[in-house]
Amino acid sequence: MKKLIFISYDFGMKGDYDGLYKWLDENNAEERGYGIGIIKEYSYDNQSIKTDNDFWEFVRNELKERVKLGSNDRIYMIWNSLESNKTKAAFLFGRSKQSPWTGYAQNNLLQNLDLDV
Template structure:
């Protein structure tokens, strides 16, 4: 079954962009802005596990590799997002609104 997938990627300065771009090209992905792609993915099992496995087979992964996918969950029919490689980091806009709680550090 084909599933629509949006993929955001950050491979760092020395990441394997050629490997990822070749893989995205093989999926006929379309560009949706800096480091964002959309493609249809044919999958019959867990989409996250399948994407992670396929990307690891085609792209050289390092500790800075971050890939986030957005897709419709087959069971709940709701949109979901998940890091398949890497994890979330502090947003560059964190603190700009001035409404964030300030925590006071104390010496123990």
């Protein structure tokens, strides 16, 4: 079976880019911006993978075998659900951080107010 997936990665300066890039290249991934790749036909065994969790674990285990991951490395995957007609997304490794844009809207709001104090 084949499935379209997006892979987003954030490794910092010391990440195993060689391992990840080799895996992406072997899967015919295309670049979609800094740190984002798309695999249009990611192959997996339809016999053993029935749920989204099975699929998530399959991709995670494949990457774990191929890429040396540090404690701060992050890989995020977006895919169409095997169980529903919804888009799924989850970290394969790592977790969310505070967004670098946090607070910009409030700062901009205060700058645009014309107050006489």
